[in-house]
Amino acid sequence: MTFQTEASRLPVELRTEALESILVERNLVDTKVMDTYIKMYEQDIGPMNGAKVVAKAWVDSQYKARLLEDGTGSIAELGFKGPQGEHIVVVENKPGTHNVIVCTLCSCYPWPVLGLPPTWYKDPAYRSRMVREPRKLLSEMGLELDEDVDIQVWDSSSEVRYLVLPERPAGTEDMSEEELAGLVTRDAMVGVANVSAPGQA
Amino acid sequence: MDTIADIGGMQGFGSVELTEPFDPPFHEEWERRAFAMALLSMRVSGTNLDRFRHALARQHPLDYLEDGYYGRWLNCAINLLTDSAIIAPGAVEARARKLQGEDVEEPPAPEPQKPDYKPTAAGSIRLIDDPPKFKVGDRVRARLVHPPTHTRLARYVRGRSGVVRALHPAQVLPDTNAHFEGENAQHVYNVVFDSKELWGPEAEDFTVNFDLYESYLEETS
Numbered sequence: 001m002t003f004q005t006e007a008s009r010l011p012v013e014l015r016t017e018a019l020e021s022i023l024v025e026r027n028l029v030d031t032k033v034m035d036t037y038i039k040m041y042e043q044d045i046g047p048m049n050g051a052k053v054v055a056k057a058w059v060d061s062q063y064k065a066r067l068l069e070d071g072t073g074s075i076a077e078l079g080f081k082g083p084q085g086e087h088i089v090v091v092e093n094k095p096g097t098h099n100v101i102v103c104t105l106c107s108c109y110p111w112p113v114l115g116l117p118p119t120w121y122k123d124p125a126y127r128s129r130m131v132r133e134p135r136k137l138l139s140e141m142g143l144e145l146d147e148d149v150d151i152q153v154w155d156s157s158s159e160v161r162y163l164v165l166p167e168r169p170a171g172t173e174d175m176s177e178e179e180l181a182g183l184v185t186r187d188a189m190v191g192v193a194n195v196s197a198p199g200q201a
Numbered sequence: 202m203d204t205i206a207d208i209g210g211m212q213g214f215g216s217v218e219l220t221e222p223f224d225p226p227f228h229e230e231w232e233r234r235a236f237a238m239a240l241l242s243m244r245v246s247g248t249n250l251d252r253f254r255h256a257l258a259r260q261h262p263l264d265y266l267e268d269g270y271y272g273r274w275l276n277c278a279i280n281l282l283t284d285s286a287i288i289a290p291g292a293v294e295a296r297a298r299k300l301q302g303e304d305v306e307e308p309p310a311p312e313p314q315k316p317d318y319k320p321t322a323a324g325s326i327r328l329i330d331d332p333p334k335f336k337v338g339d340r341v342r343a344r345l346v347h348p349p350t351h352t353r354l355a356r357y358v359r360g361r362s363g364v365v366r367a368l369h370p371a372q373v374l375p376d377t378n379a380h381f382e383g384e385n386a387q388h389v390y391n392v393v394f395d396s397k398e399l400w401g402p403e404a405e406d407f408t409v410n411f412d413l414y415e416s417y418l419e420e421t422s
Contacts, residue, residue, distance in 0.1 A: 018296035034237035104209030118224035125214035158412035
């Protein structure tokens with residue numbers, strides 16, 4: 001098992017360009033396919049998918065029950081599936097229980113519903129600290145939880161991916177499903193924030 | 202392997218800055234290219250997702266931390282492609298220097314040596330006949346082992362006891378699949394660990410829910 005350090009003496013941008021030029025020259029990758037992957041995760045797949053799932057669960061109690069029972073199937077009902085979503089488990093925040101997701105071993109993340117992870121999720125600081133001092137870390141990230149709140153950390157160590165179902169904020173009773181989806185943030189679906197009603201952020 | 206990738210509980214990385222309002226998946230063009238090439242490298246090298254994660258972890262700790270997330274993915278792609286002799290060791294560095302205008306000789310493309318590997322089905326979930334060894338509510342302990350090969354048994358849970366909270370679908374065992382030594386699909390358990398069991402009596406009150414493959418677990422009273 002050899003470590004490869006010598007290549008890293010050159011800038012990563014340059015090494016990326018070098019690898020692409022080798023692979024393209026030898027017809028081992030198709031730049032059109034590369035562009036398709038990039039576009040898919042920049043434009044089509046992102047937290048707006050998860051927000052639709054959450055909003056539907058907030059307005060449709062039967063859907064919510066199905067979602068908590070069979071995350072993968074209920075999410076697929078809305079058309080969201082694919083890589084890193086083979087088996088999705090949805091964990092529900094309730095008064096007194098707060099869930100938060102991490103992957104300490106790499107940066108596993110439920111791509112079909114949240115897209116590619118944000119910078120902070122991939123940060124060694126987040127990955128190392130969330131399983132050791134979540135209350136302190138969440139507080140530093142702007143989420144103060146009462147002392148009696150039960151914090152449940154989910155470390156994505158198998159192929160199971162987790163999604164947090166945040167609590168529906170008070171004062172949103174008259175909002176439509178679509179309007180509610182507009183309130184749901186990526187951070188709330190990872191569990192590092194709560195969802196706020198309009199004007200209360 | 203006990204690698205730099207296994208950082209649950211490590212200290213010294215500082216604080217986490219939220220990137221609001223919306224952090225795009227890529228910040229620079231090279232990150233887009235590295236992402237797509239790394240995904241395609243799995244296919245080009247004839248390997249699998251478990252090998253991908255192993256290749257991601259199998260980097261010098263300095264590279265792992267300094268190159269950032271997509272730099273890690275690039276290094277991972279180079280590891281996968283070099284292991285399967287799709288590219289020669291040093292080929293990327295030589296090409297990079299050439300692109301910089303240096304007069305360097307590039308190593309010739311080697312004879313590919315892809316692993317003798319074929320998945321039995323798509324994805325990682327499998328149906329298995331063996332009944333699960335543990336049930337919800339059982340007290341279990343994660344084995345205290347330090348395998349020299351790939352594993353998803355993180356250091357911070359090894360030797361620690363918890364309670365089975367749920368059974369997940371059976372999945373391909375990363376430890377053998379990453380080395381093309383068979384899928385060995387196993388039951389996977391969600392196990393709840395108390396923070397004090399993991400970090401001692403001074404720890405904050407919380408629980409960690411960690412997914413463990415059946416062979417990572419042993420009975421405990």
